[in-house]
Each structure stands twice: as structure tokens, then as C-alpha cells.
Amino acid sequence: MPLRVVIAEDEAIIRMDLRETLQEEGYDVVGETGRGDQAVELVRDLQPDLAILDIKMPGMTGLEAAAIINAEKICGVLMLTAFSQREVVEQARDAGALAFLVKPFQKSDLVPAIEVAMGRFRELRDLTGEISALGEQLESRKFIERAKGVLIDQVGMAENDAFQFIQKTAMSERSRMRDVADRILDGSLRPDAG
Structure with a gap:
């Protein structure tokens, strides 16, 4: 193209x-x-x-x-x-x-200038994508930590057990840990119920 x-x-x-x-x-x-x-x-x-x-x-x-x-x-x-x-x-x-x-x-100056501009644009776009992904990971981490807190406070689980519950549930359901954390936070998922 x-x-x-x-x-x-x-x-x-x-x-x-x-x-x-x-x-x-x-x-x-x-x-x-x-x-x-x-x-x-x-x-x-x-x-x-x-x-x-x-x-x-x-x-x-x-x-x-x-x-x-x-x-x-x-x-x-x-x-x-x-x-x-x-x-x-x-x-x-x-x-x-x-x-x-x-x-x-000069005509000979145009193509290199275009290539420089496009190379820099691609780099910036890639960096923006990486920053967005890191932000998403951080946001997910916050929800997972909050869900762990709920399991610790309301169910009496140890911190490591709470994390393992979230992780194993996500793996068994083939879903993201963030999705499992959301269900714990909204009350629709508990270890004794699920």
C-alpha cells in the first residue's frame, strides 16, 4: 500500500x-x-x-x-x-x-524527510499503545488488590490464598483475573459459592 x-x-x-x-x-x-x-x-x-x-x-x-x-x-x-x-x-x-x-x-531531500516523519510517528504510536497497555494493567492490578481485600476481610482468607483463588478461577474459566475480581467486588462470586 x-x-x-x-x-x-x-x-x-x-x-x-x-x-x-x-x-x-x-x-x-x-x-x-x-x-x-x-x-x-x-x-x-x-x-x-x-x-x-x-x-x-x-x-x-x-x-x-x-x-x-x-x-x-x-x-x-x-x-x-x-x-x-x-x-x-x-x-x-x-x-x-x-x-x-x-x-x-531538492527532490532528494523530500523522501528522507517523509521517512523520518513516518518513522517517528510509528514510534510515538507504539509508545502510546504501550503506555495505554501499562495503564490498563495498573488499573486491573488495583481491582485485583481490592478483590483480594474483600476475600481477606469478608471470607477470612489469607492474602496468598485470596490471590490464588482469583488466579485459579480465571484460569479455569479462561477469563481475565480482572473479570474475576469484578465479580468478587460486585458480590456475585465467593469461594464458598463458586
């Missing part, structure tokens, strides 16, 4: 050159606009892999659009600009740009 790209560049000639270059390189340009506000809508509607945004555009700057796209974690963002000052680069980075290309750029 070719990488799907949305281009937002207010200079029509640059936008056209960019589209042709991307298509020659095997990318699929799924949308283009000259306005920052329309770029956000296109990205939301088309769900591309990458948005290439010029910094200065009417309607909304590329920095503002990048911040929204980044906050919604829709796709990677590559910023285009005629300015290479450190302050502009830092603003682009802070807005969520994963790569940066200064105009006028």
Missing part, C-alpha cells in the same frame, strides 16, 4: 510540484488545499498516513493545524517553510511536526 498523503501549501505552483514529486516517488496524494483550516478537515476526513503542511497559510497556520492533527494523533506531520530560524523550527517541533523541510527543497 502506498503511503497516503495530504498536502497543505498555499502557493499553488509549489503544491503542484510537490504532488507530482510525491506521485513520481510512489506516494498517493489523497487530498490537497491551500488553507490550514481545510487541511485539518481533510486530514480528519481522509485519515492519511502523512500531512505535509506549509507554516504560513490563510485560515489557520500550519503550526496551528499541526498542533490539532498531533493532539488527535491522526497522522505524521512534515512541516514546510521558507524560514529556517531556530525559533520557527522549535515552534514546529512543539506543534508536533516530526520532520522539517526548508523551501526551496
Whole structure:
């Protein structure tokens, strides 16, 4: 599957050159606009892999659009600009740009910048998934600890026995320990009843 790209560049000639270059390189340009506000809508509607945004555009700057796209974690963002000052680069980075290309750029600079942006986006997406999974594990652990407390206080089990009851019940029912803990907490499961 070719990488799907949305281009937002207010200079029509640059936008056209960019589209042709991307298509020659095997990318699929799924949308283009000259306005920052329309770029956000296109990205939301088309769900591309990458948005290439010029910094200065009417309607909304590329920095503002990048911040929204980044906050919604829709796709990677590559910023285009005629300015290479450190302050502009830092603003682009802070807005969520994963790569940066200064105009006028060479065709040979475009593909590596795209690859950098996409590599960083994948890393961020993977890290977000890991953080979410760890949060879920921590949340499950809290419910299991609470269920152990119920078994200790209400049934008089030792802590190790309470944990083993939850674990063995989950294994025998082929369910998650969290699900067993939920049933203990809502009162629908007790060792003498189950």
C-alpha cells in the first residue's frame, strides 16, 4: 500500500510540484488545499498516513493545524517553510511536526524527510499503545488488590490464598483475573459459592 498523503501549501505552483514529486516517488496524494483550516478537515476526513503542511497559510497556520492533527494523533506531520530560524523550527517541533523541510527543497531531500516523519510517528504510536497497555494493567492490578481485600476481610482468607483463588478461577474459566475480581467486588462470586 502506498503511503497516503495530504498536502497543505498555499502557493499553488509549489503544491503542484510537490504532488507530482510525491506521485513520481510512489506516494498517493489523497487530498490537497491551500488553507490550514481545510487541511485539518481533510486530514480528519481522509485519515492519511502523512500531512505535509506549509507554516504560513490563510485560515489557520500550519503550526496551528499541526498542533490539532498531533493532539488527535491522526497522522505524521512534515512541516514546510521558507524560514529556517531556530525559533520557527522549535515552534514546529512543539506543534508536533516530526520532520522539517526548508523551501526551496531538492527532490532528494523530500523522501528522507517523509521517512523520518513516518518513522517517528510509528514510534510515538507504539509508545502510546504501550503506555495505554501499562495503564490498563495498573488499573486491573488495583481491582485485583481490592478483590483480594474483600476475600481477606469478608471470607477470612489469607492474602496468598485470596490471590490464588482469583488466579485459579480465571484460569479455569479462561477469563481475565480482572473479570474475576469484578465479580468478587460486585458480590456475585465467593469461594464458598463458586
